Amino acid sequence: MRVRVQTEPSLALIKYWGKAEGGINLPATTSIAVSLGGLTTTTEAVAAPASSNGPRDTILLDNEAQQDPKIASFLAQFRSRYPQANSLEFTITSSNSFPTAAGIASSSSGFAALALAVSRAAGISLDSSQLSDLARTGSGSAARAVFGGFTSFPAGSPTATRLFDHTHWPQLRILVVMVHSGAKPVGSRDAMERTRLTSPYYEPWVTSSHELVEPTIAAVRNRRLDELGPLMRRSYLSMFGSMLAADPGVVYWLPESVRLIHQAARWRDDGIEVWETMDAGPQVKLITTEDQLPALRQRLQQEFPALSVLEATVGAGPQVTELNGASA
C-alpha cells in the first residue's frame, strides 16, 4: 500500500516542557495548542513485504537518506504495538514546507505524519486516540498534531484531545518570524531533560503551568486574544526561565528574538493586537487576528526587513490520500 499524508505542526500556546516519569513522552505539563494551517509536512509511505532477514526500512527526508535513531525507535515501537507490521518494510519520504529542526515544531508534524502514513500503509486503521498515542512515542507534541484546530494534551496523558475544530476561530492568524534558519545549538529533547534534571525551577514550572490551563481554554472558547495573550506570555517566559536556571543554562534567544519580544509590546501599546510566543529555539511566533494583519505586516516589513515570515491559519488537520498499491 502507498499512502500520502499531509500534516500541520502543532504550536503550543501553553507549553509542554518536561516529561513525566513512566513512559515515552508523557508530558509533565498540560499543553494547549493550535494546528498551523498552511505549513505542511508531506510524508509518503510505501509498504512492501519484508525480506527474509526482517524489515529494512528506507527513510528519505528532503531527498536525503536518514539514519535517524528517533525514527528507527519510533518504527520499533510501532511494530511492537502492531505486530502485523513485522512482515512489512517501509519506504518513507518526507519533506516540510518550512525549515526543519529550527523550533517550528517540525517534529510534531513529522511524527504525526509518520504515524498516519505507516499505519495506513500497513493497512491498520487507527482511531484518533490510538493515532495520538502512537505519534507521541516519536515526539510528545506529535500527539497533538494528529488533530486540527485547538488541542489539549493533559499532563501524564498518553493522548491529546481536540478542544475545538478549525472553524471555531477562523480569524486567528499565526506569523512565524524566522530569526534563524539553521538547526538549534541544543535539541529540544536534550534541553528539556537538562531542565528537568538540573534546574531548581523545574518543579515550580510544572506546578505553576497548571494554573494557566483553564483560563487559556476559556480564552480560546470565547475567542478573546486579549485574555489569551498574557497567559501565553507567562507560559513561554516561564519556560525559558526554567531553562536559564539549568546547569549549564540554556539560552535559545538570539538578538532578533529579543528585539521582537520588545517590539511586540510596543506594537500592542500602539493599538495592534498581537502577542508573541516562542518555543525551544530562536523563532518568534506572533499570534494575531485577520483584521490586524495589514498593520502588523507593515511594522514587520519596516522594522525587520531582513526576516522572512511564514503565515498560518488555524489548520484543519491531517489529510490522507491512499494511492493504489499498483502505482507504487
Next chain:
Amino acid sequence: MRVRVQTEPSLALIKYWGKAEGGINLPATTSIAVSLGGLTTTTEAVAAPASSNGPRDTILLDNEAQQDPKIASFLAQFRSRYPQANSLEFTITSSNSFPTAAGIASSSSGFAALALAVSRAAGISLDSSQLSDLARTGSGSAARAVFGGFTSFPAGSPTATRLFDHTHWPQLRILVVMVHSGAKPVGSRDAMERTRLTSPYYEPWVTSSHELVEPTIAAVRNRRLDELGPLMRRSYLSMFGSMLAADPGVVYWLPESVRLIHQAARWRDDGIEVWETMDAGPQVKLITTEDQLPALRQRLQQEFPALSVLEATVGAGPQVTELNGASA
C-alpha cells in the same frame, strides 16, 4: 563641615535579588561582590545649622536639583539613628563618572557615598560595619560598596563584610559594555519586589543561590577565574530566569545583551578567558584578567564597534577628604 567622598560601585558576582522580611533592604540571598575600581561616584556634603523650621536638605545630582524620595527616606533614617543630625541640614552634590540608573550599580556607590559624606559632615565617626548598615538603608548593594576589594553580604544580615582587599587579585579586570545608556524600563527595586511577590521561581532562586556561595568564595580565594566563571553564569542566568516568570514577566535583556552572551561563549571557545554577568538592566559585564585584555578588546572592537566599554580593576574602596568648614 564640608566633606568630599569618592566611592566605587559594587558589582555582584553572585547576585542579591530579593529582600528578606523584617527590615530595610535585608537581602534574601547572600551576594559576593567586587568593587569596580576606576568607576567613581563623587559626593560632597556640607552640613550647616538647621533653620528654626527644621532641616531642609538640598540635593544636586549631576548639577540638577533632586526631590528623590529614596534620598529623603535615607536622610530620615540617618537622623533617626543619629539624632545629633536633627540640628543640621545638608547641601549634597553628587555625580558619577559612568551612566546613572542604567544597571551599573549607581545606587550602590551613590548611597555608600551619601552615608559616608553625611555622617562625616555631621562629625559622626562610624566604623565600617555601622557605615555598611547605614548605607544599606538607602540601597541593599550599598552595604557592600563601603568596602573595597571583595565583599560578602550574607542573607538576612544588616551589614556586608570584606572578604579580601583589593591587593588580593590585582590581575582581575571588569569591562562594562554599555548596551544602552538610558534608564531602565522597570527599576531594580520594583522588579525585585515583583519577582518576590509573583514569581513561582522566587523560593528556589533563593534556595539554590546559597549553594553557589562557598564555591565562589573559594574560587576568589584561589584566584581561579575558570571556577568562578561558571558559578557567576549560573547566578545571573537564574536571577533573570526568576524575573521572566514574574507576572508580568520582566525582560531586561536587549538584542545586544544576548549577542554579547553568545559571543562571550564563542570567545571562550577561542581560548580567551572571559565570563559575563548582568544585573537588573541590559549592560553586560565581562570578567577577565589583565593578560586576556588585548585579545578581548580586539574582539569587542571588531564585533561591537558601536558600544562603549568602561574598564575597571578591583577597587581599593572609598576615599574621604575632609575640607575645612571655613571654605564651605
